[in-house]
Amino acid sequence: MAREIESSVQMRLYALNKRQFVLVFVTFFICFGITLLIGVAGPPNIETVSKNGSSFGPHKPKDLKTGPFILKSDPLTTYHQQLWLIARITTDSETHSKFEEKFTVSVQIRGMKADDEGVIQADNPQLSPKIHNRTRILKCSKQCDDLILLHLGYLDYNYYRIKINFYGLENTKFNFKDIVFYFKTYNSSFTQIEIWIRFVFLFMTFVTTCVFGHSLRKFTIRDWSIEQRWMSLLLPLLLLYNDPIFPLTFLVNSWVPGMFDALFQASFLCGLLLFWLCLYHGVRQTDRRFVKFYIPKLFIVGLIWISAVTLSSWQEYNEIQDPTYYYRLDTTNFMGFKIFFFIVGGLYLLYLGYLLIRAYAELRSMPYFDLRLKFMTFLMLIVLTISITITVMRYGAAALQDNFVAELSTNYKNSAEFVAIYGLLNFYMYTMAFVYSPSKNAIYESNFKDNPGMSMLNDSDEDVHYGSDQEETTLTTSRHVSRYHDSDEEIFRR
Known part of the structure; x- marks a missing residue:
């Protein structure tokens, strides 16, 4: 057909x-x-600042398994776009045996302006005295998987102060050698x-x-x-x-x-x-x-x-x-x-x-x-x-x-x-x-047809596709010559 x-x-x-x-x-x-x-x-796309939980100075927690960990971000601008806080836990396990432990992370986030040392509240995202509790799973073998603790999709303030507590890791069979917290932002x-x-x-x-x-x-x-x-x-x-x-x-x-x-x-x-x-x-x-x-x-x-x-x-x-x-x-x-x-x-x-x-x-x-x-x-x-x-x-x-x-x-x-x-x-x-x-x-x-095979039966595929090396092929010349013997002006008016 x-x-x-x-x-x-x-x-x-x-x-x-x-x-x-x-x-x-x-x-x-x-x-x-x-x-x-x-x-x-x-x-680099990502800018990373690390803070060791074992070297917090006066804010150093008594127990790395519980906290509290009080963190303050470096100065931030809108060019940093977003902020992630990631925790990486290192254990003293020498056998590299695998284990999983379910626990609860408690996070409190507050924002600060550059010219204000006081902690203030934002409506969006919600940086309030409210404490956010989330259940996480700690997975360890040779090393523990990173834990994404929070993510801010845009930055209202120049500094963020974050307080973190862990609940449910007290009875873990391995001790924690260190916890490294990473502030990750887009590179300005x-x-x-x-x-x-x-x-x-x-x-x-x-x-x-x-x-x-x-x-x-x-x-x-x-x-x-x-x-x-x-x-x-x-x-x-x-x-x-x-x-x-x-x-x-x-x-x-x-x-x-x-x-x-x-x-x-x-x-x-x-x-x-x-x-x-x-x-x-x-x-x-x-x-x-x-x-x-x-x-x-x-x-x-x-x-x-x-x-x-x-x-x-x-x-x-x-x-x-x-x-x-x-x-x-x-x-x-x-x-x-x-x-x-x-x-x-x-x-x-x-x-x-x-x-x-x-x-x-x-x-x-x-x-x-x-x-x-x-x-x-x-x-x-x-x-x-x-x-x-x-x-x-x-x-x-x-x-x-x-x-x-x-x-x-x-x-x-x-x-x-x-x-x-x-x-x-x-x-x-x-x-x-x-x-x-x-x-x-x-x-x-303008009368070119979307089924050119009907009018180009006598052309080779190579000439049809690419033209000659000397000049480009005029695709519908044969049709214009034979169709009612019209003049170029009459064809153009159509």
Whole structure:
């Protein structure tokens, strides 16, 4: 059965020759490499200050198993963004035998201004005389696992004074040699680089969006290809991904800017997942009714989006109410949520693989469609390969265990991972915007069909895909010569 013919604006993809294709990918890798080098040369993401529980001076506790431990942070600014307090316990065990002990951590947090030695109270997050009690599990073998005692999502004060007590460790069979407390914050130098990186990508994305929209202004939306329609949606989402309101994080003492940042990132990434599904399905099907074509894809990707937004907002809300909240330990639904996340992700991968195989099976013999599939698949595999590599380097085997959502990781060595992810996604979008934009002759080819195999039966695949080395192939010349013997002016008016 003959496929339905759909009118489409001729994309630059069809007009590129071999050398231009190579140049496109070389430019992509050069730009990505430059951003990666900037990240490698950047400062560490995390700044750490340690305090030994056995050397607290006049505040030294009588018993390391109980406390109290009275800690005061170093001076902090909004450029430090967030604050974590982590405890690492060292025992005198020589056999390295494994043991687990459930106990209770009592935490009291107070804030101080730079010019005020008095302890004052904040409403958000709640820094009050109230004592927060949390149940934790101490796991030890060769060394004990780190304990995340509290997390402040934004910083109201210049100093924080924290009082910690342990209950339930008095009868532990091993003695504690020492307890080291780590104050971890974002490096203020990294924060300044982050602001500049986001601003540069935001500006570049804005320019790309304007240029891409300007190139399509002479064509009606009805004539846009599915790639061009999706790019007109993804580029504004990329603007949000680069977060134009990020500087408000340092101007407003509120959780709202951070919440919007998480929402913007989840929306763009899920939009990209939906784009891949729609492209591999839509390239072989012109009947794209909303219910039949979009609803199944929106359902799968929507579940992923809801999962990401729910987890980030859920953790943000609970940490505002109680800075000692830690989702991995303080909710019985965490494992169920984790299983749900992997099931939905697995369904997405199966569906994407099915659409990809069907697309290649049906369109591999059709020159232009074969070119579209090869380009989008190759570029997508590059993005996925680099993303997976960065994830494995950051988390290792734990990527499939408890670190499947974003949290503090001490594996950061520099700014390379942050810059690599942002550079990868931004340059991926810029490359697609260039290749999917209308070609120079698109205005004269307004009747170009999305089934070019019907009009290019006499062309070889190599000439159709890449043109000749001397000049670029005019894609629809034969059709214009034979179709009613119209003049160039009459064709243009159509």
